[in-house]
Amino acid sequence: MLGKSVFMTGASGFIGSHLSEELEMRGMQVFTHDRQDGDLAKYKTFPDVDYVIHLAAYNSTKDFYNDGYQVIKDNILPTLHVIDYYRKAKNKLIFVYTGTPESIAGATDVFNYKIPTDEECPIVIPDIKNVRWSYAGSKTLGEQAVIASGLDYIIIRPNNVYGPRQKNHFVDEFIGRMKKGDTTLYGWKNTRSWIYVKDFCEAFYGLLYNPKSVGEIINIGSNDETAVIKLAEIIAKEMGIDPKTIIKEAAPEGSVNRRMPDIKKVRRLAKWKPRTNLKKGLAKTVKWYMEETWE
Numbered sequence: 001m002l003g004k005s006v007f008m009t010g011a012s013g014f015i016g017s018h019l020s021e022e023l024e025m026r027g028m029q030v031f032t033h034d035r036q037d038g039d040l041a042k043y044k045t046f047p048d049v050d051y052v053i054h055l056a057a058y059n060s061t062k063d064f065y066n067d068g069y070q071v072i073k074d075n076i077l078p079t080l081h082v083i084d085y086y087r088k089a090k091n092k093l094i095f096v097y098t099g100t101p102e103s104i105a106g107a108t109d110v111f112n113y114k115i116p117t118d119e120e121c122p123i124v125i126p127d128i129k130n131v132r133w134s135y136a137g138s139k140t141l142g143e144q145a146v147i148a149s150g151l152d153y154i155i156i157r158p159n160n161v162y163g164p165r166q167k168n169h170f171v172d173e174f175i176g177r178m179k180k181g182d183t184t185l186y187g188w189k190n191t192r193s194w195i196y197v198k199d200f201c202e203a204f205y206g207l208l209y210n211p212k213s214v215g216e217i218i219n220i221g222s223n224d225e226t227a228v229i230k231l232a233e234i235i236a237k238e239m240g241i242d243p244k245t246i247i248k249e250a251a252p253e254g255s256v257n258r259r260m261p262d263i264k265k266v267r268r269l270a271k272w273k274p275r276t277n278l279k280k281g282l283a284k285t286v287k288w289y290m291e292e293t294w295e
Helices: 014-025 061-066 068-087 102-110 131-148 170-179 197-209 228-238 264-270 278-290
Strands: 005-009 029-033 051-054 094-098 152-158 184-186 216-220 247-249
Touching (some): 014 029, 051 068, 068 094, 094 131, 170 278
Parallel strands (some): 005 029, 152 216
């Protein structure tokens, strides 16, 4: 897609930093915005581009529990502002929004919806009084706003992306605790489907490349369902720690037991499949974090 232009929000974040590198490597011109540039919801102008990729979000798992109102506010207001601006744009563009599989994950626990879970799964917020679902709720509203905006769109639901540079998520937090001598593992019975960030970015680009992606909601993830304890044991071994020392604790209230996406749609549209197995991806990730100074 040589010569195509992109405006990317959240470009300094985990996924954004990797994705901007991937797109630039493939010849795309990438304009970026991140938190250091100021409040996205107060910006007056944005660049004229072929694609808007809206990644910016308040998505630290701890904040889902501790500051649900701020999660909702920071995810909804900037999204509406960016959508409003580009609804008035003269040039034709594609608005790419990242939703979350958490908006449908509750269906597997509440209604026993099938796993692997496809994009047709109904949206389920299992407990509206549990602020842990603030993130899923805000991203669901974002998806609906994009669909209702009249813009050409692609909605992508990333599933447990991991790798270097990630902060405040399961893999990097567990590595951080282990590095400090704390082997506590929360939610050890749960299962997830992890995807290495490089694989995710390749799939993302493949979807941009195919015009048939427009108007679709698409899972990007792995088709391997892995127990959290197994992932933790791989990390421990990579860090030179005896996996038997892992302290198993229950997951926080509201955490779903199983989550694994159906990825047939992304494989077809992006002509893609995951290339990095979990052991290889975790080895790269652990190496990066072990070389970083941990605060």
